Amino acid sequence: MNSERLVGLLRGSHRLLDRTRRGARRVLTEYRRFAEKEVLTWEKAWLSMPIRRRLWLWRHGFLSQADVFYNVDETNYHQYFSDFQRERAYWINDEQREALNNKLFFHWMLEPFADQRVETYGVLKRGRFHDLRSLEADGGDVVMTGEHGTTDAATWITERLREEGALMLKPWRGSGGMGVTRCSYADGQYRIDGEERPRDDFESVVDGLDGYLVSEVVEQAAYAAELFPDAANTLRVLTMYDDQRGEPFIAAAAHRIGTRRSAPVDNFTNGGLAAGVDPETGRLTAGFQFPFSGSLDWHETHPDTGARITGTTVPGWPAIREQLLEMAATFSHTPYIGWDLVVTEEGEFTVIEGNNAPNIRFFQVHGPLLDDRRVRRFYERHGIVPGE
Structure with missing residues (x-):
């Protein structure tokens, strides 16, 4: 064997070993995340069930709460996209997933669609407000390019509130509405999530926020405000890119609706409602709440406002769907996106995050997500579910 061939074999072996190690790390990460989420569900709502049933769910990739969410058994479990498969799907977007995990990066990603993105003024970091024009991305970090455009965080927030009345502050990382804060000013009073705070206390809270985005409060359309006025009631739309047809499609859609328990956010795990949305018509089904009590509570009308949920139609849904698919087509390199958006007028919307x-x-x-042949094929092509 000559030296060149030996070097080639050694390099090939090294690459194979490196891929094997990366694959092993991914698998360990997937199992760890699955276990962490199972424990988290116990903290939210402990469900009593026979240990044999719990083990059956785990063995088939489901968290215990799937026993409440789905009528899953030996005959149909393969039709449902499992919780463990969701962990495997984390890698579908490759490195582009960072743009979705980081709200600041996602804001930059939406630059071609400025009319559809939430207006974001800057970042709170270590007691300073940094205008977005003074920030640059460096790999996975955000670095400051200088003192130009920065000021004391509490000073900027209090002055801006006197002009606009309300602002949204949210961590540039995280999910589930954790840490999202609505601050406001009216009649000489500062408020955080509706609670009055003395100015010194308010400024102390703002100064303590690190890695937060400062954004406008998006005014939702009348239909959404009628459902529940004290939260931005968002649509969650799941798009997938079909590389066989060279186009994206909407795999599923849901409408989250805030409640007194969840306000100022609408998040499902905080007590908000979730209603299904027909991807063709934009028509809502009944809404249901997270099973804190151990069972799903269904609501055809809102439990706090009495507004009708079932049968409500998202105004201008066809135009919203068309615009969203255009955006998903532009980001075909990121084929798997869950869009959170607020409908602002008929056929118009603002994207809150991805x-x-x-x-x-x-x-x-x-209904089982994998019953849709196109959805199943997407996951098959990405190696998440086995082929039929």
Whole structure:
């Protein structure tokens, strides 16, 4: 064997070993995340069930709460996209997933669609407000390019609130509405999530926020405000890119609706409602709440406002769907996106954030996701579910 061939074999072996190690790390990460989420569900709502049933769910890739969300058994479990498969789907977007995991990066990603993105003023970091024009991305980090455009965080927030009345502050990382804060000013009073705070206390809270985006409060359309006025009631739309047809499609859609328990956010795990949305018509089904009590509570009308949920249609849905698919086509290199958007007027919307490998529970409550042949083929082509 000559030296060149030996070197080639050694390099090939090294690459194979490196891929094997990366694959092993991914698998360990997937199992760890699955276990962590199972424990988290116990903290949210402990479900009593025979240990044999719990083990059966785990063995088939489902968290215990799937026993409440789905009518899953030996005859149909393969039709449902499991919780463990969701962990595997985390890698579908490759390195582009970072743009979805980081709200600041996602804001930059939406530059071609400025009319559809939420207006974001800057970042709170270590007691300073940094104008977005003073920030640059460096790999996975955000670095400051200088003091130009920065000021004391509390000073900027209090002055801006006197002009606009309200602002949204949210961590540039995280999900589930954790840490999202609505601050406001009216009649000489500062408020955080509706609670009055003395100015010194308010400024102390703002100064303590690190790695937060400062954004406008998006005014939702009348239909959404009628459902529940004290939260931005968002649509979650799951798009997938079909590389066979060279086009994206909407795999599922749901409408989250805030409640007194979840306000100022609408998140399902905080007590908000989730209603299904017909991808063709934009028509809503009944809404349901997270099973804190151990069972799903269904609501055809809102439990706090009395507004009708079932049968409500998202105004201008065909135009919204067309625009969203155009955006998903532009980002074909990121083929798996969960879009959170607020409908602002008929046929118009603002994207709040994007999600990598989003939670699909409130889609599948209405029926197994893998029953859709196009959805199943997408996951098959990405190696997440086995071929039929």
